[in-house]
Amino acid sequence: MRYVLTxxxxxxxxxxxxxxxxxxERPNILLEGRKPVDWSQFCGKVTFEEDGMEYQNRxxxxxxx
Numbered sequence: 487m488r489y490v491l492t493x494x495x496x497x498x499x500x501x502x503x504x505x506x507x508x509x510x511e512r513p514n515i516l517l518e519g520r521k522p523v524d525w526s527q528f529c530g531k532v533t534f535e536e537d538g539m540e541y542q543n544r545x546x547x548x549x550x551x
Contacts, residue, residue, distance in 0.1 A: 489503045489506075489507070491503075
């Protein structure tokens with residue numbers, strides 16, 4: 487089912503749409519036959535040996551050489 491939000495959609499209509507969405511049974515096609523991904527492995531901070539701006543300038547300047 488498709489829900490369309492417009493400028494004229496009231497809060498009551500929006501809440502009714504959300505309630506209807508939560509009641510619908512939807513197959514999880516993204517994980518069908520696959521293991522769930524542990525996204526926490528991608529969280530964190532990236533550390534570089536050089537300054538980020540210097541790295542960007544060097545990579546962008548690569549095309550001018």
